[in-house]
Amino acid sequence: MSVKTHVWDVAVRFFHWSQVLLLGGLWYTGNEGLMAQHQLMAYTLAALLIARICWGLYGSTTARFRHFAASPIAALRYLRHPKPVLGHNPAGAYMIFALILLLALQLLTGLATFDNSYISDGPLVQYLAAEWVSLASSIHKVNIDIILICVGVHVIAALWHSWRYDNVLLTMITGKTTQQYTSSMRPLIKASWSYFVIVVVLLGVFYVWQGEMLVKFI
Template sequence: MVKVKVWDGFIRGYHWLQVSLLFGLWYCADNDEMEWHFVFGYALLALWITRFIWGLIGSDTAKFSYFIKTPKALIGYLKDNNKFDRVKFGHNPAGACMVVLFLALLATQLFSGLSASDDILSEGPLAQYFSADTVSFLTWLHHVNFDVLLWAIGLHVIAIMAYKLKKQPLVKAMFTGVAEYPLVNSIAHPKILNGLVAWAIYAGIAGVVWWQWGHENFGYLLY
């Protein structure tokens, strides 16, 4: 077996920070802590934008062009009885579909949240640009889409457990960035960039989002 660096520092941090923010968003919404809900939402928005940018310019295993395959490739992978034994650095075709699904669901959740309103105290900063009917629909979508997101997370966890049973510790690799593979000389190792570059991008985007919207919500928390 040979150890291969497959995940950079940003992708690993992105994964676990995203999990933490989603939990915080759910907890705050469920306990009427809407100011914190908005703060966490802005942090997740900046994280999503950074992930999209990193998917274009980042490490090989982070790039969409590296892991997103055609539907034919996905079907072939799902039919492959030896798929758990194939050497694939980063996301396999099924994992790539989950990445795309998560990004799409998160984009829907973020946009609908920025445009939602409870008609009493809390209103997203984009709600003012839409009609009352549109805001009502987006508020409904924000709640329904979160349920879909939970189902997707559950499916993701089941897939991780399946790979664990096949002696492929995906969770460990997402902590360490390193995975073990059979020695294969014919497959080029992925190019992994310094994740600090992506975190610098995140800091810049978060600063812009904070300046535009976040500071107002945080100000309420101080009183």
């Protein structure tokens, strides 16, 4: 019987799958004009993303950005000779960083997006010059397509890697892998309670700032 190695903590897995659900919900509500729901989901994703960035600085070994940050050469070498990796592989790391930056850009531009409606307008619209609001609105519309393309590439890569090498999708669900690693290689997995504390605090801040008003329009 193979011994499983703990790879991903609860915080990383919760953020990963919540992000998937929220992106789907944001895409749907944006297209359907359900702007109150759209903005509530956006604030929820913002809280999760900010907490994930914090967790990437002090969390479990495999959650930390410095653990999976790699040079372009390392990423290219990995693409030429893929193999099971404990945590994010060098090529996948670039996708993770790209998605974090794109999500941050989407959320920030959403705060300054003008849509001819009191509910739809971002809360920063009233404080910015018209040209900045127009730029933010344009970026917001284009950037979501870029995010969805990146997500599609990420999913295809994960399916291919799971088929050819090790089941990274199952590992992201269970947090454990059956790949064999020495005890010295096994990562430090921390309890995720502080991640969820940050999420709850941020959700409270966003609710007081905008959420309470948005709930009235649901």
